[in-house]
Amino acid sequence: MVDLVEPTLQSPEAVIQLLSARGGDSYFGEPVTVLEHCLQAAHFATADARSPELIVAALLHDVGHLLHDSGEDVADHGIDTRHEELAVYLLGQHLPPSVIEPIRLHVAAKRYLCAADPAYLAQLSPSSLLSLSLQGGPMAPAEAATFLAGPFALDAVILRRYDDDAKIEGLNVPGPEAYLDHLKALWL
Ligand SMILES: [Fe+2]
Structure with a gap:
């Protein structure tokens, strides 16, 4: 387990603040920051008219990466930060399962897609392939x-x-504040 930098996230505003304040690191060898990555995912979900729950899940799916200080090259050191579980640990009591479970499962979904769709596996970026190996590789049938x-x-x-x-x-794409109303509506 890695050390956490944020012990609690007590309000929707605190979540938006965390994204804004700590999302500036580059996203694991990709040409975007973590914040840009999260905002693009939420924007794509919005553009497809997905539910508020799935839009918020897209926005927050990588919030676990903002909760540790292990560095963006952590996978190069053979460490899986279990970022999906960090997000669940900190947000699980504040958001419904319809938000939390897709976040928890988004790494498993990658391992599923790699098993179910060879074309999916073939198009993964080098950094995504590296993290896949740390996450357990493609699922068995x-x-x-x-x-x-x-x-x-x-x-x-x-x-x-x-x-x-x-x-x-x-x-x-729109900034984090564009999703504050969705977050407030879903906050428990
Ligand atoms: Fe992601």
Whole structure:
């Protein structure tokens, strides 16, 4: 486990503030920052008229990467930060399962897609391939079937597609505040 830099996230405003304040690091060898990556994923979900829950899940799916200080080259050192579990740990009591579960499952969804779709595996970026190996590699057939039968698996796969697409350098999209109303409406 890595050291956490934020012990709690007590309000929707605090979540938006965290994204804004700590999202400036580059996103693991991709040509965008973590914040740009999250905003693009949320924008793609919005453009597809997805539910507020899935839009917020897209916005926050990588918030776990903002909660540790292990550096953006952490995967190069053979460390999986389990960022999806960090997000669940800190936000699980504040957001419903329809938001939290796709976040929790978005890494599993990548491992599922790598098993189910060879074309998906073939187009992964080098940094995504490196993290895949740390995350357990493509699912075995029985594991893939179990994953797909679980609740929110389809939402997690949809989120994963936005995650993979959200690496476009210089794309102009709305900022974090655009999602504050959704976040407030879902906050528990
Ligand atoms: Fe991501």
